[in-house]
Amino acid sequence: MNEFDLAGYMIFAFVTSITPGPNNLLLLACGKQSGIKGSLRLMLGIFIGFSTLLYISGYGITAIITINHTVEIIFKIISSIWLFYLAIIMSKINTTGSNDSKHKIGIIPGFFMQFVNPKAWIMAIGGASAFLPHFHNIHWNVFVFTFTFGIAGIPCMISWVLFGDLFSKIIKSEKSNRILGYVLFLLMISCIIMIWI
8 A cells, every 4th residue: 555545545534434424423422421431432342343344344245245135125124223223312312421321332232333334334345445455465455454444533433422522511401402312313313314315
């Protein structure tokens, strides 16, 4: 991978990682409820899950899966159900700062969410198709591809959590919390609609 390819790839990774999507909306909601410290487990789950998705994309496995129309329909159905569940959770997020784990999403859900997250699949397959390095060793190619994308994604995740934490300091009233919950719910529903368009 030459310097120009690396620069282009890092821009691609940063732009796709920082823009709104299921992961970032969930990080925003989690940051709002639990702050940075309370969001670390979710961030770790997302990081490990997405890195796994990048790794298998680098080997071309995800492209083979997405060619099958039946698998695609099943994927869309499962994704829609999971994202709707997350939309409900986000609509109930508050800023009380309580440690109630009822509505918290941790490492395991964050990990498995990546495999039903349409945006994550698009990022992984698109990145692998356009930017996978071409060294002499395929394993090294996939490692570099995954590692560099992960480096670009970490500050993006932190930014969304910090944005949510800022919301918790600004939005205090129950009415404002309810409105923000409805907005997050509708944004996640829009992600579901985009799956089927």
